[in-house]
Amino acid sequence: MSSDASGSEGSQQQRRAALAEMLAALPLIQTGLLLGSNSTEPSVTVQSPALTTTLSSHTASSLPHSSFHLPQPQPLTVTFPSASSLAPLLRQHGSAPVQVQVASFALDPFRPLGGKAMASVASIALRASEGPVSIHDLPEEVEVGRGGSLPRPFSPHGLEGKGS
Numbered sequence: 001m002s003s004d005a006s007g008s009e010g011s012q013q014q015r016r017a018a019l020a021e022m023l024a025a026l027p028l029i030q031t032g033l034l035l036g037s038n039s040t041e042p043s044v045t046v047q048s049p050a051l052t053t054t055l056s057s058h059t060a061s062s063l064p065h066s067s068f069h070l071p072q073p074q075p076l077t078v079t080f081p082s083a084s085s086l087a088p089l090l091r092q093h094g095s096a097p098v099q100v101q102v103a104s105f106a107l108d109p110f111r112p113l114g115g116k117a118m119a120s121v122a123s124i125a126l127r128a129s130e131g132p133v134s135i136h137d138l139p140e141e142v143e144v145g146r147g148g149s150l151p152r153p154f155s156p157h158g159l160e161g162k163g164s
Helices: 004-034 083-091
Strands: 043-047 051-058 067-070 077-079 098-103 120-129 131-133 143-146
Touching: 004 051, 004 120, 043 083, 067 098, 067 143, 077 098, 077 120, 120 143
Parallel strands: none
Antiparallel strands: 043 051, 051 098, 067 077, 077 143, 098 120, 120 131
16 A cells, blocks of 8 residues: 555544544534523524524423424424324433434535535434433434425434434
């Protein structure tokens, strides 16, 4: 292997590590924004040209059928399923609220890794006081709509490396 190929491989690994750290830090940044907001509302939205994120605190009774819409940088709508579908998931966390964290990126953060270019990238996560809440294997799907598209069932694979 030539030194150029070896250097390129090392650079690729550094980019992957940096991306993993950035995505792992996103929920912490979102939590800090919610806790540090001066608003008395249980939710806050922060917009920038590169990223828009909304953070919202919900209980077992307020999360079902709730929708979140981020108009920019890439339009995104997320709608959670019915109470009966979410009950087993939320029951594990008692009456404590869960934090919904939704983000829409202007640019594809995975593009520098040389993979297939994606038109839009989003992050959707639920967090309880003890950590991430898994949203896998629900009887009904979380629906995600990008841009002008109709909402589609959400697949948690590949949206967020940790905490999805």
